[in-house]
Amino acid sequence: xxxxxxxQNPRTYAILGTGALGGxxxxxxxxxxxxxxxxxxxxxxxxxxxxxxxESPDGNVxxxxxxxxxxxxxxxxxxxxxxxxxxxxxxxxxDLLPPVLKDNGVVLVLQNGLGIExxxxxIVGSDRVVGGLCFLCSNKIAPGHxxxxxxxxxxxxxxxxxxxxxxxxxxxxxxxxxxxxxxFERAGIPIDxxxxxxxxxxxxxxWNIPFNGLSVxxxxxxxxxxADDQTxxxxxxxxxEVVLGAAACVRAIDPSSTRAVxxxxxxxxxxxxxxxxxxxxxxxxxxxxxRPLETEAIxxxxxxxxxxxxxxxPRIEMLYQQLKFLGARNQV
Amino acid sequence: xxxxxxxQNPRTYAILGTGALGGxxxxxxxxxxxxxxxxxxxxxxxxxxxxxxxESPDGNVxxxxxxxxxxxxxxxxxxxxxxxxxxxxxxxxxDLLPPVLKDNGVVLVLQNGLGIExxxxxIVGSDRVVGGLCFLCSNKIAPGHxxxxxxxxxxxxxxxxxxxxxxxxxxxxxxxxxxxxxxFERAGIPIDxxxxxxxxxxxxxxWNIPFNGLSVxxxxxxxxxxADDQTxxxxxxxxxEVVLGAAACVRAIDPSSTRAVxxxxxxxxxxxxxxxxxxxxxxxxxxxxxRPLETEAIxxxxxxxxxxxxxxxPRIEMLYQQLKFLGARNQV
Numbered sequence: 001x002x003x004x005x006x007x008q009n010p011r012t013y014a015i016l017g018t019g020a021l022g023g024x025x026x027x028x029x030x031x032x033x034x035x036x037x038x039x040x041x042x043x044x045x046x047x048x049x050x051x052x053x054x055e056s057p058d059g060n061v062x063x064x065x066x067x068x069x070x071x072x073x074x075x076x077x078x079x080x081x082x083x084x085x086x087x088x089x090x091x092x093x094x095d096l097l098p099p100v101l102k103d104n105g106v107v108l109v110l111q112n113g114l115g116i117e118x119x120x121x122x123i124v125g126s127d128r129v130v131g132g133l134c135f136l137c138s139n140k141i142a143p144g145h146x147x148x149x150x151x152x153x154x155x156x157x158x159x160x161x162x163x164x165x166x167x168x169x170x171x172x173x174x175x176x177x178x179x180x181x182x183x184f185e186r187a188g189i190p191i192d193x194x195x196x197x198x199x200x201x202x203x204x205x206x207w208n209i210p211f212n213g214l215s216v217x218x219x220x221x222x223x224x225x226x227a228d229d230q231t232x233x234x235x236x237x238x239x240x241e242v243v244l245g246a247a248a249c250v251r252a253i254d255p256s257s258t259r260a261v262x263x264x265x266x267x268x269x270x271x272x273x274x275x276x277x278x279x280x281x282x283x284x285x286x287x288x289x290x291r292p293l294e295t296e297a298i299x300x301x302x303x304x305x306x307x308x309x310x311x312x313x314p315r316i317e318m319l320y321q322q323l324k325f326l327g328a329r330n331q332v
Numbered sequence: 333x334x335x336x337x338x339x340q341n342p343r344t345y346a347i348l349g350t351g352a353l354g355g356x357x358x359x360x361x362x363x364x365x366x367x368x369x370x371x372x373x374x375x376x377x378x379x380x381x382x383x384x385x386x387e388s389p390d391g392n393v394x395x396x397x398x399x400x401x402x403x404x405x406x407x408x409x410x411x412x413x414x415x416x417x418x419x420x421x422x423x424x425x426x427d428l429l430p431p432v433l434k435d436n437g438v439v440l441v442l443q444n445g446l447g448i449e450x451x452x453x454x455i456v457g458s459d460r461v462v463g464g465l466c467f468l469c470s471n472k473i474a475p476g477h478x479x480x481x482x483x484x485x486x487x488x489x490x491x492x493x494x495x496x497x498x499x500x501x502x503x504x505x506x507x508x509x510x511x512x513x514x515x516f517e518r519a520g521i522p523i524d525x526x527x528x529x530x531x532x533x534x535x536x537x538x539w540n541i542p543f544n545g546l547s548v549x550x551x552x553x554x555x556x557x558x559a560d561d562q563t564x565x566x567x568x569x570x571x572x573e574v575v576l577g578a579a580a581c582v583r584a585i586d587p588s589s590t591r592a593v594x595x596x597x598x599x600x601x602x603x604x605x606x607x608x609x610x611x612x613x614x615x616x617x618x619x620x621x622x623r624p625l626e627t628e629a630i631x632x633x634x635x636x637x638x639x640x641x642x643x644x645x646p647r648i649e650m651l652y653q654q655l656k657f658l659g660a661r662n663q664v
Contacts, residue, residue: 217549218657228660230653237650314646318569321562325550328560 002160002171004127005104007179011079014100015039016072018047020138021110022084023146025154025189027054027063032187037067037075039096043143044070056148058188077102080180083109086286087116087297097123106130106176110154112208112282113297114201114305117159118167126167129159130177131197133204137279150277153190155204156181157197166253168198196259202246203261207269208298210238212283213319216293216326223278232270234315239266241313245306252309283323293327295320334492334503336459337436339511343411346432347371348404350379352470353442354416355478357486357521359386359395364519369399369407371428376402378475388480390520409434412512415441418618419448419629429455438462438508442486444540444614445629446533446637449491450499458499461491462509463529465536469611482609485522487536488513489529498585500530528591534578535593539601540630542570544615545651548625548658555610564602566647571598573645577638584641615655625659627652 012035015026022038030036040047051064069075072095081101083093090111097107097120107124109116110132117129137149160171173193181191194200211222214235218225225231243261250259286293299320306313344367347358354370362368372379383396401407404427413433415425422443429439429452439456441448442464449461469481492503505525513523526532543554546567550557557563575593582591618625631652638645 214654218654220657220661224661225657228657230656234650234653237646314569315650318566318647318650321566322546322550324562325552325557325560329552329556 002158002174004158004174004176007079007106007176008102008104009179010034011179011183012076012102013037013183014075014078014081016081016083016096016100017085017089018043018052018144019084019086020140020146021134021136022082023052023140023144024054024136024138024148024152025082025084025110025134025184025187026066027052027061027146028187028189029183030063030066031061032183034183034187035067037069037078037100039069039072039075039100041070044068046143050144053145054148055146057150058148058152072096072099075100077105079105080183081105081107083107083111083116083120085111086291087111087113087294088292090116090119090297093120094123101128106180108132108156108180110134111297112204112212112294113301114205115301116297117197121159121162121167126159126162130180131157131159131201133157133200137277139285149279152188153192154184155192155194155200157194157200159197169253170196170198170259198250199246199259199261202242202249202302203265205246205298205302206239206242206261206265207273209242209302209316209319210235211273212281212294212298213238213323215281215284216287217319217322221278221280221284222273222276226270226274236266236270238315238319239269241316242302244311245302245309245313245316248309248311249305287326287330290330292331293323295323295327299323334490334506336490336506336508339411339438339508340434340436341511342366343511343515344408344434345369345515346407346410346413348413348415348428348432349417349421350375350384350476351416351418352472352478353466353468354414355384355472355476356386356468356470356480356484357414357416357442357466357516357519358398359384359393359478360519360521361515362395362398363393364515366515366519367399369401369410369432371401371404371407371432373402375475376400382476385477386480387478389482390480390484404428404431407432409437411437412515413437413439415439415443415448415452417443418623419443419445419626420624422448422451422629425452426455433460438512440464440488440512442466443629444536444626445633446537447633448629449529453491453494453499458491458494462512463489463491463533465489465532471617481611484520485524486516487524487526487532489526489532491529502528502530502591530582531578531591531593534574534581534634535597537578537630537634538571538574538593538597539605541574541634541648541651542567543605544613544626544630545570545655547613547616548619549651549654553610553612553616554605554608558602558606568598568602570647570651571601573648574634576643577634577641577645577648580641580643581637619658619662622662624663625655627655627659631655
């Protein structure tokens with residue numbers, strides 16, 4: 001295990017992107033007595049004056065006063081900077097991250113997809129990045145008003161240090177991950193600490209690629225997709241390609257590695273999806289609200305990594321191509 | 333070349349399915365002085381009383397009197413029985429064909445897809461089937477009222493005789509094909525006589541599978557699909573799989589065969605599509621009008637034949653699965 005410098009105690013947090021996800025976790029952290037600074041765009045005036053409101057099955061809460069900012073240059077440097085924007089906004093990160101990150105702080109990437117930590121590492125250094133995978137159903141229903149529906153847990157994984165140009169080497173459960181976990185658990189968010197962020201991200205893609213992608217192309221909820229034999233079979237085939245892609249990428253780095261998405265994981269995910277409350281995926285919500293789709297982070301990056309590792313994933317590629325067409329037309 | 337018995341001269345025609353396609357060709361044949369008998373369902377009363385109307389860039393025509401029938405048992409047995417139904421109605425053929433087919437007559441299958449002749453051969457005998465591939469843009473805009481937009485040519489191919497359980501052996505340009513060609517050409521329809529119906533059908537699938545399928549999944553015209561780089565690439569990949577499927581099926585019958593879709597055919601089809609008037613494909617018209625989709629004839633049958641020949645076509649399979657989902661939901 002690599003040893004990184006500990007984070008300061010108590011830790012301060014910055015939330016870049018106070019939407020359904022950033023607003024939820026940020027509000028919970030502040031509610032637990034942790035100092036949180038929120039970056040906002042369109043909701044800035046509302047939140048500065050009225051604070052944040054959170055509806056949740058765990059209990060509703062109003063935070064009448066929050067530290068709200070429109071510009072990172074006005075924010076104090078923080079110990080943990082949470083990237084909670086959509087990945088389609090990541091071209092802004094080179095400007096957003098440096099001013100708000102403390103010298104010994106870390107960036108916590110709470111975004112979907114693969115390869116985002118690589119981009120963040122280029123900005124802040126590879127030793128200052130932690131990844132997080134959120135399992136959360138939450139919507140922003142009005143400015144500063146978040147409705148939490150279901151789930152909330154996060155899987156944390158340390159990005160480690162890039163060595164010989166290779167990224168995502170497994171680096172175990174680091175102390176700084178545990179410190180962040182402590183803060184979130186204090187805020188009532190269950191945390192799973194993964195020893196291997198790369199595999200954790202591919203595992204999440206096993207679900208995200210088929211169900212986010214097909215929900216847009218087929219205009220369907222998770223329930224409708226699972227109820228149709230053809231679509232369930234297609235989802236399973238797509239999942240098999242994700243597992244294949246993960247294996248190829250791991251093999252390309254180290255042919256003797258045993259890192260892998262476990263084979264039974266596909267069936268686990270299918271059973272879990274069959275049982276879950278029918279809902280619109282995050283990509284479908286983006287599509288229906290005419291926001292840009294996270295096609296590159298969720299499908300494009302894994303596809304390109306797999307291709308570089310020498311494996312073609314024809315169904316994922318086809319889904320990517322369909323989403324690129326539908327996403328572009330949706331923005332006209 | 334196999335020699336079949338000549339058809340009688342002059343020949344009488346039955347049209348099973350007097351819609352955009354059957355109505356168009358039937359009206360043109362009757363206009364040329366050929367005896368044509370039309371089977372109708374919902375439009376029967378209208379056509380019996382008012383005849384058929386055809387709008388066309390080649391000239392509008394009204395046929396105030398046509399032989400119209402609601403039941404095949406009332407029709408005289410004909411020399412050429414044209415199947416112009418949608419393939420989704422083909423479960424009716426065992427009842428429709430025998431009463432209307434003369435002892436020495438042939439069935440001319442003017443439908444999309446693959447494997448339809450095999451089904452027809454089971455009903456009337458494999459030596460009594462000719463296939464035809466129509467290149468036609470035509471709509472039925474009201475009962476007995478057809479609007480012809482563009483194209484009209486037909487590629488004819490004789491089905492031959494099933495030997496040792498094998499179907500679609502190439503059997504050259506037979507006399508009966510030439511007789512049918514003479515009638516159509518007299519009616520102003522250009523005819524191309526193919527020596528190999530199987531390859532002719534796969535060639536048509538090179539266009540039909542990507543553009544019919546994607547037009548429904550992406551809700552797009554041919555023009556929109558060709559204007560988008562991702563979709564154009566996807567169409568090309570799908571075309572490559574069609575060519576692969578054809579090759580595998582030919583190889584499975586005769587490993588030494590040189591029958592094939594020529595390699596340059598994909599580029600020819602892409603260029604042709606880029607230049608054509610933007611239009612909604614037949615499957616998209618069916619989808620928009622909430623009719624059943626011809627998914628099995630156009631994608632399911634070729635997929636199953638290719639699978640039996642030992643080749644997987646992942647993109648076509650995925651398109652098939654997506655169309656099955658969308659088609660089923662469209663019928664609710």
